[in-house]
Amino acid sequence: MTIEVDVAVIGSGPAGLTAAIHAHKSGARKVLLLEREEELGGILKQCIHNGFGLEQFKQDYTGPEYAERLVKELEKTGVQCFLNTLVTDLSSDRVITALSPEHGALEIRARSIILAMGCRERTRPSIGIPGTRPAGIFTAGVAQRFVNIDGYLPGKRIVILGSGDIGLIMARRLTLEGARVIGVYEIMSYPGGLKRNIVQCLNDFEIPLHLSHTVAEIRGRERVEGVVISKVDSNLRPVEGSQRSIECDALLLSVGLIPENELSKKAGVELSGTTKGPVTTETMETSAPGIFTCGNVSTVFDLVDYVAQTGAVAGTCAARHALGQVSKSKKSVDIVAGENVRLLFPQRYGFQDDLVLFIRAAEPVEKPVTIEITPPGSKINRLYARPNEMLRVKIAKGKLAEIRQPIRVSIREK
């Protein structure tokens, strides 16, 4: 079956849902949302803890509540949703190939496409832990799905490697469900997750956090029987003589997320080496005309509110493109990382809208900092800069109109 639409959205997490709603609001008549799972909502469905939507909705929602609010809003729009639909191919001229039990093989031709596939967890092979290969090693998100959706406990004595937010959330969740979480081990000298999660998920439950520690070996044949923990030095190398064995029946990995861009690559979209997502302008348009990106497929955000905001921009701009309302000017300048900046999103400025810039610091600064953006020479003050908390700044379009050279972003102690 061949279908023609104004805007096709791939993925129905917070980014895709928000993008579809905004594409419809901005006048796109035929909007199609494609979801590979059997329900809308993406990863929010398994994030049953609260703390979502404080910025966007001024409400303290749980993940499922946040998702359901967006789904209810979407239902009012008449946006068409195909569930259980797996996108297998995407071309640069905006043809989607997809498969679904209900609709069979699909060819979808879209005036605009929005990439909203989200991200994937890094796994044991991506960090290379030595030892045997028994059952009982899970990424934190997989364990979260087992507990919160399927109703299984993945273990009774659990070690967590990595202090990303999902790992911290799972330390609390597993403790509440009666498992013993022995500790959270983080290779870096500072935690990966938000400070409030350290307090509410670890300290509240007396779960120890060991910084500058890693799992040096996994033991067990059929099932995990234990791990060897080692201290690491400032070069992240194991410290001789610091190893000790811990008995456990499960190891959870919370060691980072990577944008899921297999489809973007098929469409020949240019990817950034730092964000691992498509290179985009402030309109969320990628290097392939008419293909837009939003949410965690673009770069891994810390807050669902930021994910939804990029979805709103992508939805609006994708609708404008589909309706032929965009100027043909392809002029753009690069946005480049200066002092103490690990990554930036977006990476280009295309002179269409205000620039909302997301910045991740390279090193933590627990003192007031100035974010310098030159040109136009804007200086923005913040109380601190932490690698695990993105900084967001907005620069008005008017200030940027005359720029001809790359925009450099630096974070300096005030």
Added chain:
Amino acid sequence: MAVEKRHFVCVVCPVGCEIDVVHDGSKIISMEGNRCEKSVEFVSQELIEPMRVLTTTVRIQGSKWPVIPVRTDKAVPKRLFPRIMKRLRRIKLQAPVDMLDVVVKDVLRTGAHIIATRTMQRE
């Protein structure tokens, strides 16, 4: 009660101020490190009785999934979490359930209700 020192990380907002507090067991005598006034209320409450929202799941029958997410509709004393969890283990709901449906009224006489945080259809 004797004067004591205690360290807090404020969780009211994402800034996470590190606060050193001198207190007499139930009241703040002095505090430093907080960037705003919201921390005063937070620390005062922490000294008397730490309160948190509990989120978890309960079992459900007749739906696609075997468990449904729930939460307390307001913060409850943190020390009651194990007892509330024990109480919720006895619950088995029947689908359909709507988001915000009350699952347990006035759980352990805290004044808080346990409410469903998603809709689950009958399958």
